[in-house]
Amino acid sequence: KGFFMLVILAAVVGCSNKQYTRPEVKIVPEPAKVVNTDGVFVLNKKTPVLVNEDNPELKQIAGFLTAHLSDFYGLNASVDVADSPQKKAIFIGLDKSLNLGKEAYNLSVTPKQIVLKASAPNGLFYGVQTLIQLLPPSRQQLSEAVFPAVEIEDTPRFGWRGMHLDVGRHFMPVDFVKKYIDYIAMNKMNVFHWHLTEDQGWRIEIKKYPKLTEIGSKRKETIIGHAHESKEYDGKPYGGFYTQDEIKDVVAYAKARYVTVVPEIELPGHALAALASYPELGCTGGPYEVATTWGVFDDVYCAGKEETFQFLEDVISEVMPLFPGEYFHIGGDECPKTQWEKCPYCQARMKKEGLKNEHELQSYFVQRIEKFLNAHGKKMIGWDEILEGGLAPNATVMSWRGEEGGIAAAQAHHDAVMTPGNYCYFDHYQADPKTQPLAIGGFTPLKEVYGYEPIPKELSAEEGKYILGAQGNVWTEYMATPERVEYMVFPRIAALAEVVWSPKGSRNYDDFMNRMQDEVKRYDAYGINYCKVEFQ
Numbered sequence: 001k002g003f004f005m006l007v008i009l010a011a012v013v014g015c016s017n018k019q020y021t022r023p024e025v026k027i028v029p030e031p032a033k034v035v036n037t038d039g040v041f042v043l044n045k046k047t048p049v050l051v052n053e054d055n056p057e058l059k060q061i062a063g064f065l066t067a068h069l070s071d072f073y074g075l076n077a078s079v080d081v082a083d084s085p086q087k088k089a090i091f092i093g094l095d096k097s098l099n100l101g102k103e104a105y106n107l108s109v110t111p112k113q114i115v116l117k118a119s120a121p122n123g124l125f126y127g128v129q130t131l132i133q134l135l136p137p138s139r140q141q142l143s144e145a146v147f148p149a150v151e152i153e154d155t156p157r158f159g160w161r162g163m164h165l166d167v168g169r170h171f172m173p174v175d176f177v178k179k180y181i182d183y184i185a186m187n188k189m190n191v192f193h194w195h196l197t198e199d200q201g202w203r204i205e206i207k208k209y210p211k212l213t214e215i216g217s218k219r220k221e222t223i224i225g226h227a228h229e230s231k232e233y234d235g236k237p238y239g240g241f242y243t244q245d246e247i248k249d250v251v252a253y254a255k256a257r258y259v260t261v262v263p264e265i266e267l268p269g270h271a272l273a274a275l276a277s278y279p280e281l282g283c284t285g286g287p288y289e290v291a292t293t294w295g296v297f298d299d300v301y302c303a304g305k306e307e308t309f310q311f312l313e314d315v316i317s318e319v320m321p322l323f324p325g326e327y328f329h330i331g332g333d334e335c336p337k338t339q340w341e342k343c344p345y346c347q348a349r350m351k352k353e354g355l356k357n358e359h360e361l362q363s364y365f366v367q368r369i370e371k372f373l374n375a376h377g378k379k380m381i382g383w384d385e386i387l388e389g390g391l392a393p394n395a396t397v398m399s400w401r402g403e404e405g406g407i408a409a410a411q412a413h414h415d416a417v418m419t420p421g422n423y424c425y426f427d428h429y430q431a432d433p434k435t436q437p438l439a440i441g442g443f444t445p446l447k448e449v450y451g452y453e454p455i456p457k458e459l460s461a462e463e464g465k466y467i468l469g470a471q472g473n474v475w476t477e478y479m480a481t482p483e484r485v486e487y488m489v490f491p492r493i494a495a496l497a498e499v500v501w502s503p504k505g506s507r508n509y510d511d512f513m514n515r516m517q518d519e520v521k522r523y524d525a526y527g528i529n530y531c532k533v534e535f536q
């Protein structure tokens with residue numbers, strides 16, 4: 001009988017200690033090392049978030065966590081300063097002596113406390129992204145939030161984890177560009193490649209050349225449907241551009257989320273909007289019109305005239321200071337040589353410089369621009385056509401026509417970023433076209449993206465080091481709205497994030513899809529318009 005009483009007593013004591021089920025750890029992208037341990041850490045209304053230095057950057061990082069706690073669960077945690085981890089607190093500590101990589105972090109969640117440490121703020125920011133993913137994926141009012149106990153040591157596989165956005169074909173408002181940066185950051189990606197100029201629109205204010213936006217940012221109408229099967233236009237004028245103040249605002253927003261913005265000013269091709277604004281920059285002198293259809297156009301910057309280079313150097317001089325990152329993208333893709341072949345200025349230039357063909361003329365063009373960029377402390381990056389006719393001495397190659405460009409670059413000991421169409425083009429269909437909104441073509445479902453390996457097997461271990469990483473490209477010919485961009489980007493961005501972040505050996509599609517079940521709930525909570533075909 002006495003024994004029976006004891007059991008009851010024990011049960012009563014036990015019950016007064018609330019029981020928590022340990023949530024499953026489901027992080028995307030999968031961290032480098034995860035050890036599941038027993039128990040949970042319970043955050044309540046009194047749990048503080050501590051940072052170990054009284055500085056705005058650390059407080060801002062902690063602020064991303066407290067903002068999530070309040071936005072998702074109505075829990076208002078305070079941010080305070082403390083030298084060392086405390087019981088019943090979340091501690092975010094910058095510790096240079098740890099000697100971790102800049103983007104690496106260690107996270108320990110025990111029933112007693114949470115300790116996040118990194119050698120640089122970047123790592124702490126990614127640790128916070130992980131902490132957010134340990135919490136319930138849906139919005140709900142809570143008095144307590146439960147974290148599963150876990151030990152995580154995490155570091156990215158690649159340094160260039162990029163997403164591109166073409167705002168030339170369709171302009172995307174500043175508010176959406178910021179959301180896009182949020183999406184990049186929450187996937188632990190770190191480069192936003194902003195494609196700012198196109199045949200169909202020039203989207204960045206240049207004070208010295210006001211016509212670029214007065215004329216070049218507007219087109220008289222837009223083609224409906226596929227260019228090759230439709231000549232029907234919507235009859236509506238279309239336009240938009242970013243002021244330099246807006247650009248600065250976006251760049252600062254990205255910086256706070258550890259995203260570097262790489263601007264792209266296209267040359268020598270995809271330049272009709274610029275030529276429509278300043279016709280003297282073309283071989284024939286125009287007149288030209290901002291393009292109203294998609295494709296590749298014969299009229300490009302004249303490579304013979306000095307004023308072309310003066311113009312581009314002036315433009316670049318205004319753009320460079322707006323973007324503190326080290327890379328400047330000069331395009332370089334799809335430049336037909338038809339006008340150059342007929343142009344007396346271009347032919348005279350070729351003769352004077354001893355250039356054998358128009359590919360060498362393009363190479364001359366790009367190398368001149370590279371010299372200018374390098375002299376101003378910038379590294380040049382361009383699409384893989386810049387390999388043709390001789391690669392500029394310090395150039396980084398963005399390999400889009402398959403992997404060949406990246407392979408050639410790495411073998412020549414040049415850096416490369418991999419963006420092959422078959423895996424990284426998010427303008428392709430992701431499911432049966434019959435069930436999908438109109439897209440440019442191609443077929444790149446989620447699983448295909450997930451299966452991508454950025455280091456081509458053709459490369460030796462030494463050459464493989466020149467592969468900086470990979471990037472998803474989002475060309476917007478058939479994406480007229482932010483909602484459509486979201487649809488094409490999600491969930492494929494998550495697959496690519498894992499490709500560039502997680503260790504090669506840990507990749508497992510079924511496991512990824514299991515973790516994605518929570519991630520898509522988060523998409524719902526954020527109101528992201530993602531493609532649901534794989535989640536029904």
Ligand code: TNX
Nearest residue numbers: 333334383400427440475476
């Ligand atoms: C080729 S990818 C282009 C873009 C188009 C895209 C459509 C690249 C460097 N150039 O101008 O939008 O195909 O997929």
